Amino acid sequence: xxxxxxxxxxxxxxxxxxxxxxxxxxxxxxxxxxxxxxxxxxxxxxxxxxxxxxxxxxxxxxxxxxxxxxxxxxxxxxxxxxxxxxxxxxxxxxxxxxxxxxxxxxxxxxxxxxxxxxxxxxxxxxxxxxxxxxxxxxxxxxxxxxxxxxxxxxxxxxxxxxxxxxxxxxxxxxxxxxxxxxxxxxxxxxxxxxxxxxxxxxxxxxxxxxxxxxxxxxxxxxxxxxxxxxxxxxxxxxxxxxxxxxxxxxxxxxxxxxxxxxxxxxxxxxxxxxxxxxxxxxxxxxxxxxxxxxxxxxxxxxxxxxxxxxxxxxxxxxxxxxxxxxxxxxxxxxxxxxxxxxxxxxxxxxxxxxxxxxxxxxxxxxxxxxxxxxxxxxxxxxxxxxxxxxxxxxxxxxxxxxxxxxxxxxxxxxxxxxxxxxxxxxxxxxxxxxxxxxxxxxxxxxxxxxxxxx
Numbered sequence: 001x002x003x004x005x006x007x008x009x010x011x012x013x014x015x016x017x018x019x020x021x022x023x024x025x026x027x028x029x030x031x032x033x034x035x036x037x038x039x040x041x042x043x044x045x046x047x048x049x050x051x052x053x054x055x056x057x058x059x060x061x062x063x064x065x066x067x068x069x070x071x072x073x074x075x076x077x078x079x080x081x082x083x084x085x086x087x088x089x090x091x092x093x094x095x096x097x098x099x100x101x102x103x104x105x106x107x108x109x110x111x112x113x114x115x116x117x118x119x120x121x122x123x124x125x126x127x128x129x130x131x132x133x134x135x136x137x138x139x140x141x142x143x144x145x146x147x148x149x150x151x152x153x154x155x156x157x158x159x160x161x162x163x164x165x166x167x168x169x170x171x172x173x174x175x176x177x178x179x180x181x182x183x184x185x186x187x188x189x190x191x192x193x194x195x196x197x198x199x200x201x202x203x204x205x206x207x208x209x210x211x212x213x214x215x216x217x218x219x220x221x222x223x224x225x226x227x228x229x230x231x232x233x234x235x236x237x238x239x240x241x242x243x244x245x246x247x248x249x250x251x252x253x254x255x256x257x258x259x260x261x262x263x264x265x266x267x268x269x270x271x272x273x274x275x276x277x278x279x280x281x282x283x284x285x286x287x288x289x290x291x292x293x294x295x296x297x298x299x300x301x302x303x304x305x306x307x308x309x310x311x312x313x314x315x316x317x318x319x320x321x322x323x324x325x326x327x328x329x330x331x332x333x334x335x336x337x338x339x340x341x342x343x344x345x346x347x348x349x350x351x352x353x354x355x356x357x358x359x360x361x362x363x364x365x366x367x368x369x370x371x372x373x374x375x376x377x378x379x380x381x382x383x384x385x386x387x388x389x390x391x392x393x394x395x396x397x398x399x400x401x402x403x404x405x406x407x408x409x410x411x412x413x414x415x416x417x418x419x420x421x422x423x424x425x426x427x428x429x430x431x432x433x434x435x436x437x438x439x440x441x442x443x444x445x446x447x448x449x450x451x452x453x454x
Contacts, residue, residue, distance in 0.1 A: 058274070078342070101153075111157050170360050206313070208362075341386060355374075
């Protein structure tokens with residue numbers, strides 16, 4: 001039994017395999033021929049591996065940048081890192097995490113079936129990390145194993161439904177259709193960026209319509225502009241960090257300027273690979289998902305990882321990253337001046353989340369929206385981990401915290417309920433959120449029915 005459970009957990013924890021199987025299921029439900037079904041599954045599988053490879057290239061190129069930044073500006077503090085804190089927590093809460101994840105995915109499908117929020121969350125690693133955090137929080141309330149798994153799974157199912165839902169009005173503006181949703185743990189932040197863009201910007205003046213002088217028209221190529229911009233940023237930080245440190249600790253003896261240019265080029269290559277993988281996935285998963293929508297959960301929409309929106313506004317991706325990172329630096333200065341724990345900007349979350357926030361801000365407010373939305377986002381993902389740290393610290397994870405906004409929203413909500421009223425308050429809070437979704441669904445049906453009768 002344990003062996004079968006381990007295999008199931010491995011499948012749902014591997015996004016490429018999970019989404020490939022979803023594509024296969026969708027094609028089977030549409031009664032497509034074997035060749036089309038196999039092709040769709042394999043291309044979806046490979047597409048996700050391409051995206052993962054591109055993300056790995058980006059993370060590898062950004063890792064030394066983070067180290068250079070700390071040395072260049074003599075910074076000490078906490079760097080929010082989802083992978084690091086999950087790795088620590090899984091040692092103690094691995095079984096609960098896995099069970100909550102499986103139950104959470106089942107609840108996500110159930111909620112999509114019975115409510116108007118038809119989002120099937122397919123970002124497996126994000127679900128794993130969220131399940132881990134919830135397992136840690138609920139375990140300290142003294143909750144028994146069965147209720148912990150059931151209510152922890154319900155909490156994950158709710159989060160994985162609500163996060164795409166709050167983004168979808170803005171995702172629809174990006175994609176110009178309702179065939180795909182965003183399933184990532186920065187959902188509340190992206191929605192906020194979309195709201196900020198709507199308030200301060202002008203969507204008619206998109207980041208993708210930036211007019212370069214005739215002699216600089218080559219900068220309209222996103223690969224070129226990303227390479228040049230990141231080279232400038234990398235070299236500036238390298239100059240402050242110094243050749244001695246970089247040569248001895250990072251580059252293996254390679255000149256620090258040459259090394260910086262190489263890392264900047266690798267970053268641009270990673271973005272290029274991600275964009276190619278996303279196009280491959282969208283070409284297969286969206287048509288295949290029609291089968292699931294028609295048979296299992298009518299009108300369901302697949303919620304996929306944040307790079308899914310990158311091809312729609314490549315300029316906003318770069319602008320969002322840099323502006324979000326600037327928001328992180330401003331936040332760092334505020335923390336130093338106020339004497340709080342210092343959150344050092346994590347380059348990886350500022351890229352993936354900040355870039356996505358830039359795309360959302362651009363969708364509603366153009367260039368100004370991308371700048372303002374991602375800057376506000378950068379500030380929030382700096383202070384949200386600071387607010388989450390007391391919760392995680394009380395659970396024995398001092399000095400470490402999650403980075404993305406959805407972790408903060410869920411963690412602070414559940415953590416404060418646990419501190420306020422223990423397991424009873426946590427269970428009541430989770431059930432209350434589910435009831436609210438049901439009520440909103442009923443209200444939506446009644447409103448639709450009354451409009452038809454009129």
